[in-house]
Amino acid sequence: MRTRFQQQMEDLREKLLRMGGLAELAVDRACQAYTERDLTRCQLVLENESLINAAEREIDEMAFDVLATQQPAATDLRFILAVTKINADLERVGDQAVNIAERVMDLIELPAVELPVDIARMATAVSAMVRRALESFVEGKAELAQAVLEMDHVVDRMRDEAFVMLVRKMNEEPQVTQQALDALLVARNLERVADHATNISEDVIFWVLGADVRHHAQAASAARRPERREQ
């Protein structure tokens, strides 16, 4: 057994999980900040971002080191490739959380209005996707990752519904256009987080099974999604 190599792989796994925890926390905080119009949580998300960025660099360096010195093959090679890609996706999840937080900081300045969109429900679904994608990585189970892929179209549908409802609201009540537009952009940010969770799940499937399922799921998801109506 290559003890040092196995230890490096274990370190990489732990580091990525810690980063996953940070990214998940960032999304949860940003969504809570939206529903509660909480500036403190927005600031926590912004502060948290530098930790996520530092973790991304550290994980890339560790993976680079393993590739250069250990020449991993087969499942180990797939693991390293998956880790580097998941790393990039988690960093993007952090960026989306920052986008939401910044949007909320703008929203707090405006009067609160009733909007026909359930961001909290969408946030719950997206958080569950991120959490389960990370669980599939921890457990090394492709079936858990597959379940996440199947959740993506639910979030896509929520985003499409939010788009339709919010555009209608803007037409009917132009005075709430800014708030509706912010909510629409938050919904889009959340949908992108769901896409990153999907990517992570696809990378887990690649690592565990050696199967490239990218774009098949997206194609299936697109086929399920109803045509977006322009208004």
Added chain:
Amino acid sequence: MGVGITVEHLNAFYAKTQALFDVNITVKANHATALIGPSGCGKSTFIRCLNRMHETIPEARVEGSVHIGDLSVYNGTSATQLRRRVGMVFQKPNPFPTMSIYDNVAAGLKLNGFRNHKQLDEVVQKSLHASALWDEVKDSLHKKSGASLSGGQQQRLCIARALAVQPEVLLMDEPCSALDPISTGKIEELIFQLKEQYTIVIVTHNMQQAARVAEFTGFFLLGKMIEFDKTEKIFTNPSDKRTEDYVTGRFG
């Protein structure tokens, strides 16, 4: 041009000890095929069955069939006839130490009664070009002995010697294990070029080397061919758990 190799139900023995068990494999012409596996797994025995070197060991014997192109190795073909078509390069470079560089390359042809000096010159030059050694030795072909060259040059000299008899198949038994990384790189580059004209079977302990030079890889374990597939499949997603454990270093 190279020819394909078909091995069917090959069993090899050292006296009563069986070293290979029912090996079946088809090697594609003009491709490099690597054989990997832990020490004692039978990969060198296998390669030595392809040119009948196995049977030179007392009490060693072979069962099954091997075809080099349309030539049946174990059915009516003499070892001399076979080895004109199947060249071999060994782990340790073994030039004839007292012969000049030129004579080392020409040895096989001269042994076969080839005496035309002009044609010999042409073959020697062509073989040394093919083994990427010509530029380094062209001014000392008759002055220097084969043994005076560096390890990497000696190995390329042995490759030139093997190529001079114009074989169709080139067998290489850990050809770089005694060489430094620069010389190894040159031999690997050479293998890459040579497969356009020859069918190459290479035994290697260096898995990265197999991954670099071969289109197909076979994994041997305890005398059995466990898995044979495209090299990228073997090194990225092998089908057999034992292959996976070996290529990832979890073996043993």
